[in-house]
């Protein structure tokens with residue numbers, strides 16, 4: 001198989017494992033009306049594989065902001081840390097929702113660095129979360 005080829009069967013399995021939502025901002029496919037992208041946790045350009053263990057779901061915006069990065073700087077400690085790994089790490093150990101549910105707050109260096117690098121509180125996304133909360137579909141639960 002050529003790099004970047006992921007079978008429909010594997011895509012479906014990863015989608016189900018990710019509960020059909022972005023592994024970073026947790027935006028559910030059903031609320032945006034489109035499928036999330038398959039994210040290579042370690043990018044192919046950095047030697048990552050197409051194996052299931054390296055795949056998760058990401059929304060197009062998180063995927064673009066992530067790009068080929070694997071390590072980013074925590075804005076508080078200025079420490080270089082790995083971007084959150086949605087397959088191996090638990091979201092709620094590194095992030096939490098603000099009281100209003102509109103913002104994702106980083107709880108750890110990994111969480112803060114990922115919020116910053118992937119811009120998890122993009123203005124349009126914060127606005128969308130406001131609407132989702134009004135209809136009882138946000139914040140996401142685990």
Ligand SMILES: [Zn+2]
Nearest residue numbers: 022025059062
């Ligand atoms: Zn996202």
